[in-house]
Amino acid sequence: MSAVTIVVDGAAVVTVDRERREFATGHVVVQGNRIVAVGAGPAPAYDGARVIDGRGCLVTPGFVNTHQHLYQWVTRGLAADATLFGWLTTLYPVWAGIDEDAVHVGAQAALARLARTGCTTAADHHYVFPREGGDLLGAEILAAQEIGLRFHPSRGSMDLSEKDGGLPPDSVVEDRDEILIATEAAIDRWHDPAADSMLRMVVAPCSPFSVTGELMREAAELARRKSVRLHTHLAETLDEGEWCQQKFGCTPLEYAADLGWTGSDVWFAHGIHFDDAEIKQLGETATGVAHCPSSNARLGAGIARVADLRAAGVPVGLGVDGAASNEAGSLAEEMRHALLFARARSGPQALDVRAALELATVGSARVLGRENEIGSLEPGKLADLAVWRLDTLAHAGIADPVAALVLGTPPPLELLLVNGNPVVEHDTLVTLDEPTLATQVVRTQQSLVAKAG
Numbered sequence: 001m002s003a004v005t006i007v008v009d010g011a012a013v014v015t016v017d018r019e020r021r022e023f024a025t026g027h028v029v030v031q032g033n034r035i036v037a038v039g040a041g042p043a044p045a046y047d048g049a050r051v052i053d054g055r056g057c058l059v060t061p062g063f064v065n066t067h068q069h070l071y072q073w074v075t076r077g078l079a080a081d082a083t084l085f086g087w088l089t090t091l092y093p094v095w096a097g098i099d100e101d102a103v104h105v106g107a108q109a110a111l112a113r114l115a116r117t118g119c120t121t122a123a124d125h126h127y128v129f130p131r132e133g134g135d136l137l138g139a140e141i142l143a144a145q146e147i148g149l150r151f152h153p154s155r156g157s158m159d160l161s162e163k164d165g166g167l168p169p170d171s172v173v174e175d176r177d178e179i180l181i182a183t184e185a186a187i188d189r190w191h192d193p194a195a196d197s198m199l200r201m202v203v204a205p206c207s208p209f210s211v212t213g214e215l216m217r218e219a220a221e222l223a224r225r226k227s228v229r230l231h232t233h234l235a236e237t238l239d240e241g242e243w244c245q246q247k248f249g250c251t252p253l254e255y256a257a258d259l260g261w262t263g264s265d266v267w268f269a270h271g272i273h274f275d276d277a278e279i280k281q282l283g284e285t286a287t288g289v290a291h292c293p294s295s296n297a298r299l300g301a302g303i304a305r306v307a308d309l310r311a312a313g314v315p316v317g318l319g320v321d322g323a324a325s326n327e328a329g330s331l332a333e334e335m336r337h338a339l340l341f342a343r344a345r346s347g348p349q350a351l352d353v354r355a356a357l358e359l360a361t362v363g364s365a366r367v368l369g370r371e372n373e374i375g376s377l378e379p380g381k382l383a384d385l386a387v388w389r390l391d392t393l394a395h396a397g398i399a400d401p402v403a404a405l406v407l408g409t410p411p412p413l414e415l416l417l418v419n420g421n422p423v424v425e426h427d428t429l430v431t432l433d434e435p436t437l438a439t440q441v442v443r444t445q446q447s448l449v450a451k452a453g
Contacts, residue, residue, distance in 0.1 A: 003031075003032050004032075004049075004050060004420070005029065005030065005031045005046045005048065005049040005050065006029070006030040006049065006050050006052065006383075006417065006420070007027060007028075007029050007030075007043045007046060007049045007050070007051045007052065008027060008028045008029075008043075008052045008054045008057075008059055008385075008387055008415070009027045009042060009043045009051055009052065009053065009054055010025060010027070010042070010053060010054045010055045011025070011026065011027070011028075011054025011055070011056075011057040011058060011059045011387065012024055012025065012026070012054075012057070012058045012059070012390075012401045013026035013027070013028060013038065013058075013059045013377065014058065014059070014060050014354075014357065014377075014401070014402055015038055015061075015376055015377040015378065016060070016061055016357060016358060016361045016362050016375065016376045016377065017376045017377065017378050018376075020354070021038075022402075023039065023040040023041075024040075025040065025041065026038070026039055026040045026041065026059075027039060027041070027042065027043035027054070028043075028059050028377055028385060029043055029044075029046065029049075030383040030385075030417060030420050031420075032383075032420055033196060033382060033383050033419040033420040033421075034379075034380060034381070034382065034383055034420070035377060035378060035379055035380065035381050035382070035383050035385070036379055037379060038377050038378060038379060052387065052414070052415055054387060054414075055391075056389060056390060056391030057387050057388060057389055057390060057391075057414050058387070058388045058390050058401040058402075058404070058405060058411075059377065059385060059386070059387050059388075060118070060357065060361065060377075060385065060386050060388065060405070061120075061361040061362070061374065061375055061376050061377055061384065061385055061386070062118065062119065062120025062121065062361075062374070062384035062385055062386050062416065062417070062418065063114075063117070063118040063119045063120065063121075063318075063331045063332070063335070063360045063361060063364070063386065064119070064120070064121040064122075064123075064317060064318075064360065064361060064364035064365050064367075064368065064370075064374065064375060065114055065119050065121065065122045065123060065318065065319055065320055065331050065364070066123050066267065066269075066288075066290035066317040066318060066319045066364045066367045066368060067123060067125060067231075067269040067290035067292055067319025067320070067321055068110065068114075068122060068123065068124050068125065068319060068320050068321060068322060068323075068329075069124065069125055069126065069127075069321070069322030069323070069324070070103070070106055070107040070110040070111065070122075070124045070126070070140055070143070070323070071095070071098055071102065071103045071106040071107065071126065071128070071136075071140070072095075072106065072110075072322035072323040072324035072325075073105075073106040073107070073109045073110040073113075073323040073329065073441065074098075074102055074105060074106040074109070074441055074444045074445045074448060075091060075094050075095065075106075075323075075324045075445065075448060075449075076323050076324055076327045076445075077324075077327060078090065078091060078094065078324060078449075079091060079324075082299075083237075083239070083299065083300065084236065084237050084239065084299045084301060085237075085239055087299060087324075087325065088168075091324060092168055092169050092172065093169060093452045093453075094448055094449060094451075094452040095128045095172065096128075096130055096169060096171045096172050096452070097130070097448050097451040097452055098128060098130060098133055098136070098448065099130070099132070099133045099134050099136075100133060100134035100135050100136055100138065100139035101134075101139070101444070102444050102447075102448060103126075103133075103136045103139040103140055103143075104139040104140070104142060104143050105437070105440045105441060105444045106323070106441070106444070107124070107139065107140035107143035107144065108143040108146060108147060108432060108437055108440075109437055109438075109440075109441050110323050110329055111143055111144055111147040111149050112147055112429050112432060112434060112437060113328075113329040113330065114149065114320070114329065114330075114331055115147055115148070115149060115416055115418075115423050115424055115429060115431075116330075116413065116424060116427075116429060117329075117330040117331050117332040117333070117410050117413075118331060118332050118360075118386040118388070118410075118413065118416065119149065119331045120149060120150060120374070120384035120385070120386070120416065120417075120418045120423075121149065121150040121151070121152070121364075121365070121368070121370070121374060121384065121418075122144070122149050122150070122151055122152070123151075123152040123153075123154070123202065123231070123290075123319075123368060124140060124151070124152070124153045124154060125154045125156055125202075125204050125206075125231060125233075125269065126140060126153060126154055126155070126156050126204075127154070127156025127157055127158055127204065127205070127206040127210075128156075128158070128172050129157070129172070129174060129182075130171060130172055131171070137153060137155060137186055137190070140153055141153060141190060141199065144198075144199070145198075146431060146432060147423065147429075147431050147432060148418050148419075148421055148423040148431045149418055149423070150197075150198050150199075150374070150382075150384065150418060150419065151198060151199050151200075152199075152200050152201075152202055152229075152368055153190075153199075153201060153202065154201070154202040154203070154204030154231055155182065155183040155186040155187070155201060155202070155203060155204065156204040156205065156206055157174060157179040157183065157204075157205050157206065157211065157215065157219070158172060158173045158174065158205075158206045158210040158211060159173050159174055159175065159176050159179060159211055159212050159215050160173065160209070160210050160211055160212050161173040164212075165247075168206075168210050173210075176212065176214060176215045176218070179215060179219075180215075180218055180219070180222055183203055183219070183222060184222060184226065186201055187201045187203075187226045187228055191226070191228060193227065195372075195373055196373070196382055196419070198419060200228070200229075200368075201228050202223075202228060202229050202230070202231050203219050203220075203222060203223035203226075203228055203229070203230050203231070204230070204231040204232055205219050205232055206232065206233065207232060207233040207234070207236075207240075208232075208234070208240065208243075208244060208252055208255055208256070209240060209243055211232075213255075213259055216232075216256070216259040216260075216261060217259045217260055220259065220260040220261055221260070223265070224265070229265050229266070229267070229368070229369055230261065230265055230266045230267075231266070231267055231268075231269070231290075232256070232261065232268060232269070233268070233269045233270060234252050234253065234256055234268035234269070234270065234271060235251075235252045235253060235268065235270060235271050235272055235273045235274055235278075236269070236270035236271075236272055236273075236296075236301050237272070237273070237299075237301045237302070238273060238302070240252055240273075241273055251275075251278065252273075253274060253278045253281070253282075256268075257281070262281070262282070262285040262287045263285055263286065263287060264285070264286035264287070264288075264315075264369075265369070266287050266288065267287065267288030267289060267290055267315070267317075267367045267368075268287065268288070268289055268290065269289075269290045269292065269319060269321070270289075270290070270291075270292055270295075270296060270301065270304065270321075271289035271290075271291070271304055271309070272296060272301055272302040272303065272304045272305075273302060274305065274309075276308075279305065279308050279309055279312045279314065280312055282309065282312065282314045283309075283312030283313035283314045284313075286313070286314075286315060287314070287315075288314065288315035288316070288317065288366070288367040289304070289309055289314055289315070289316050289317075289367070290317055290318070290319040290367060291304050291306055291309075291316055291317065291318055291319065291334075291338060291359065292318070292319040292320065292321040292326070292334070293318075293334060293337040293338045293340075293341045294320065294321070294326045294328065294333060294334055294337050295319075295320070295321030295322070295325040295326040296341075297337070297341065298325050298326055299325055303341045303342075303344065303345045304341075305345070305346070306338060306341075306342045306346075306350070306351060306359075307342055307345075307346045307350040307351060308346070310355070315363065315366045315367045316359060316363055316367070317359060317360075317363045317364030317365070317366070317367035317368070318331060318334045318335060318338060318359050318360050318363075318364055319334070320334055330410055331360060332360075332405075332410035332411075333410060334360070335356050335357065335359065335360040335405075335406055336356070336406055336407065338351065338356055338359055339351045339352075339353065339355075339356040339406060339407070353400070353402045353403045353405075353406040353407065354402055356406045357402055357405070357406060361375045361376065362375035362376050363375075382419060382420075383417050383418075383419060383420035384417065384418050384419065385415075385416075385417050386413060386415070386416050386417075387413065387414040387415040387416070388405055388411040388412070388413060388414065389411050389412040389413070389414050389427075390404050390405070390411055392411070392412060394408055394409050394411065395408050395411055412426075412427040413427050414426065414427070
């Protein structure tokens with residue numbers, strides 16, 4: 001942990017705290033891994049501090065990504081014009097060839113891109129475990145440590161293969177008992193429940209059409225016994241709803257709720273196709289939703305009812321989803337797209353620029369159960385923050401810095417701190433060499449595609 005004092009001075013500051021305080025010219029002071037001061041005007045003097053000239057910049061909390069599949073970075077661009085089910089059936093044979101080297105490279109690249117777009121905490125949903133793949137969770141956890149992001153990886157799973165009426169090929173599904181044993185072992189090995197934790201495990205069966213009801217129920221019981229959170233895909237497409245009606249005679253949410261999958265420790269990826277009663281139920285149970293606007297649009301799945309979800313009290317955050325269905329992998333772009341799509345669906349007042357910023361910060365932190373530690377700039381919170389340059393041609397002249405950040409193209413990052421440590425400086429990743437990583441990505445993708453035949 002760094003013990004250095006870092007002072008960002010002379011910047012616009014948007015705290016996203018409970019009072020939603022903003023300072024046209026202010027300061028943020030970090031000591032070690034904590035924020036110790038946030039306020040208007042010049043910062044107090046600190047002996048030996050590193051002072052960042054924040055003029056022309058905006059300081060925000062670091063962004064929080066609530067849903068991704070990191071390994072997919074090395075399978076981007078495939079099945080570019082397919083529906084979700086067609087996309088999955090095309091890509092599963094490629095994903096069946098992943099190993100810990102491929103996952104390590106994919107996770108490094110995806111996490112690097114997240115960092116370059118303001119993300120300080122990332123949740124990953126990994127559910128593909130080929131038998132000869134090696135230590136896939138360990139590979140992505142190592143990548144997060146190397147990049148320097150706070151990390152919430154999932155021990156995902158699939159036990160419903162093609163021969164059983166599911167979508168995944170037999171080679172990437174596992175036995176239910178095997179899954180539960182491996183999941184508990186992953187929690188015991190890696191989960192850190194401390195308030196300043198850099199690593200928290202999640203239990204995450206893939207989806208209703210790739211997992212049996214028995215696994216869903218027993219996974220929920222395991223997660224609650226081990227005091228970790230639960231995550232899965234739900235209500236992403238109309239096809240999924242029709243499949244659930246035909247197979248179970250109910251909606252995806254009714255099916256999930258019957259298996260114990262609602263509550264403040266649960267969040268769903270996508271949540272596009274919920275009706276009014278279901279949105280009310282999600283709000284009453286504090287069940288969260290990871291909104292993935294770019295992926296939803298890329299696959300033609302629909303536009304989530306974000307304004308209605310927020311009005312009902314549902315915890316809503318942002319996710320970039322898998323890089324194979326969102327080749328950009330930029331959380332800053334998700335914030336912009338969330339606003340634009342909400343207005344396209346529900347009108348010009350559906351989501352304002354500050355609400356979009358809330359989705360990326362404190363809203364996403366709430367989805368992960370970490371709103372008391374991250375997601376806003378307040379003394380005592382963890383030192384996860386982004387310093388954005390808004391004085392370049394792309395943003396200069398936009399008087400409201402939040403509007404510039406949300407509605408403009410992603411600005412250059414002057415500084416990204418995670419747990420008080422620099423990860424990006426002067427719009428450059430400082431923890432890994434990007435050109436070298438890009439070369440590794442190309443080689444890995446070519447190898448996977450060739451292996452799939």
